[in-house]
Amino acid sequence: MHVFLTITGRDLKLAFRRWSEFANPLLFFVVVTSLFPLALSPEQALLQSVGAGVLWVAALLSSLLALEGLFRGDVEDGSMEQILLSPAPFGIVVIAKIAAHWLVSGIPLIVLVPVVAMSFQLPTAALATLAAALLLAMPTLSVLSAIGAALTVSLRSGGSIIGLLVLPLCAPMLIFGTRATDMAANGEAVAAPLYLLAALAVFAVSLGPLAVAAALRVGLE
Amino acid sequence: MKLPRWFHRFGSAPYVYGLAGLLSPWVGGIAVLLIAAGTYGGLVLAPADYLQGDSFRIIYIHVPSAYVSMMAYVILAVAAAIGFIWRLKLAHAVAVSIAPIGASFTFLALATGAIWGKPTWGTFWQWTDPRIMFELLLLFLYLGYMALRAAFEDRDKADRVSAILGVVGVVNVPIIHYSVIWWNSLHQGPTIARLDGPTITLDMLAPLLIMIAGFTFCFAWLLLSRLQGEIVRREYATRWLRELLAGSPG
Numbered sequence: 001m002h003v004f005l006t007i008t009g010r011d012l013k014l015a016f017r018r019w020s021e022f023a024n025p026l027l028f029f030v031v032v033t034s035l036f037p038l039a040l041s042p043e044q045a046l047l048q049s050v051g052a053g054v055l056w057v058a059a060l061l062s063s064l065l066a067l068e069g070l071f072r073g074d075v076e077d078g079s080m081e082q083i084l085l086s087p088a089p090f091g092i093v094v095i096a097k098i099a100a101h102w103l104v105s106g107i108p109l110i111v112l113v114p115v116v117a118m119s120f121q122l123p124t125a126a127l128a129t130l131a132a133a134l135l136l137a138m139p140t141l142s143v144l145s146a147i148g149a150a151l152t153v154s155l156r157s158g159g160s161i162i163g164l165l166v167l168p169l170c171a172p173m174l175i176f177g178t179r180a181t182d183m184a185a186n187g188e189a190v191a192a193p194l195y196l197l198a199a200l201a202v203f204a205v206s207l208g209p210l211a212v213a214a215a216l217r218v219g220l221e
Numbered sequence: 222m223k224l225p226r227w228f229h230r231f232g233s234a235p236y237v238y239g240l241a242g243l244l245s246p247w248v249g250g251i252a253v254l255l256i257a258a259g260t261y262g263g264l265v266l267a268p269a270d271y272l273q274g275d276s277f278r279i280i281y282i283h284v285p286s287a288y289v290s291m292m293a294y295v296i297l298a299v300a301a302a303i304g305f306i307w308r309l310k311l312a313h314a315v316a317v318s319i320a321p322i323g324a325s326f327t328f329l330a331l332a333t334g335a336i337w338g339k340p341t342w343g344t345f346w347q348w349t350d351p352r353i354m355f356e357l358l359l360l361f362l363y364l365g366y367m368a369l370r371a372a373f374e375d376r377d378k379a380d381r382v383s384a385i386l387g388v389v390g391v392v393n394v395p396i397i398h399y400s401v402i403w404w405n406s407l408h409q410g411p412t413i414a415r416l417d418g419p420t421i422t423l424d425m426l427a428p429l430l431i432m433i434a435g436f437t438f439c440f441a442w443l444l445l446s447r448l449q450g451e452i453v454r455r456e457y458a459t460r461w462l463r464e465l466l467a468g469s470p471g
Binding site for chain 2: 211
């Protein structure tokens with residue numbers, strides 16, 4: 001627990017001192033979502049029907065953008081090697097780093113998305129579900145992207161590959177997330193997709209860090 | 222527990238290279254025979270479907286390739302996991318050899334599905350069909366695996382990193398599969414006649430089973446020859462391979 005808090009605290013401190021790094025993906029999200037009405041048509045009915053999907057895909061892409069640097073800085077300045085050599089269990093370190101990243105990139109997105117959703121004329125009833133679904137989906141997304149980031153950590157340009165590796169794995173999350181939002185907009189019961197999102201999150205958080213740790217170990221060899 | 226000696230032999234590149242060379246013509250021969258028999262049975266002997274006419278016959282390519290595409294991914298992941306855990310280079314070689322074959326069969330399944338979809342569903346591509354989506358995502362998984370490998374210059378590292386991706390992928394395959402099915406069930410079910418409407422008769426089923434067996438052997442054949450190539454690529458500096466290649470004519 002001590003290790004977890006130390007690493008999380010350190011990463012949060014680093015993130016807040018370079019705030020533009022976590023602000024950029026959020027700006028990217030806002031820009032991408034505002035391009036859609038321009039590209040499709042500003043018709044209210046259309047925006048309402050595609051809104052949930054657009055928001056989810058944009059959130060997915062923007063968080064991918066953020067995750068390339070998740071381990072890179074630490075690997076390049078050598079601190080990751082020191083952490084690996086320390087007696088601290090590496091799995092805990094990985095979970096701590098993912099958690100810190102989730103706090104600085106996931107939480108602001110959860111606040112931001114419902115605001116943007118209103119501009120897409122999504123019914124107010126769906127906003128709470130949207131936020132809840134995002135809250136449940138973000139840990140899964142963070143873990144999956146962390147796997148992508150860890151696999152490509154020793155590559156000079158991993159950015160374009162991460163998307164190819166991670167996005168197919170994100171399909172289940174995207175399906176349940178958009179479905180929950182759509183069902184809430186239609187006034188249906190949304191418990192089932194939310195439960196499934198929660199199940200995915202538990203699954204990803206419990207098994208994912210093992211894969212991340214293994215990939216980082218190989219990457220640092 | 223002591224492992225028998227024949228088991229350890231699978232870790233030796235010369236032995237596996239020789240074994241692959243020995244098995245390859247037999248496996249290839251069986252594949253050719255089975256596929257020829259299945260093609261004859263499917264195109265000539267099987268009766269035309271009363272609903273779809275002759276267009277259903279593409280099933281004899283479509284279903285076996287879809288089956289092989291999924292089987293190949295599981296074998297890839299198992300081989301990659303064995304290579305990662307026991308550091309067996311040959312297991313990695315198997316995983317590497319499978320990826321392009323699996324991707325090709327996945328593409329074949331998608332392409333034949335699209336060709337079949339045109340006369341039966343009226344469109345080449347039906348986004349609401351869960352199986353199409355699943356095969357498409359499977360193709361992306363294969364391509365991601367290959368792209369990740371290609372990005373590494375060091376083969377050893379590429380082996381180990383891509384092995385992790387393979388295992389992560391295979392854990393996700395069932396989740397993706399069921400989520401895609403669930404996604405579809407929430408839409409209005411497509412009210413289009415499907416093959417599973419009329420029960421399949423034996424004259425139609427038998428060639429299909431023969432074709433599935435034939436495609437499996439064909440997959441094994443391709444795998445064996447790709448594995449030989451991969452071993453040559455990995456071991457080109459070793460003495461046994463130079464002697465072998467110098468000794469064999471051509």
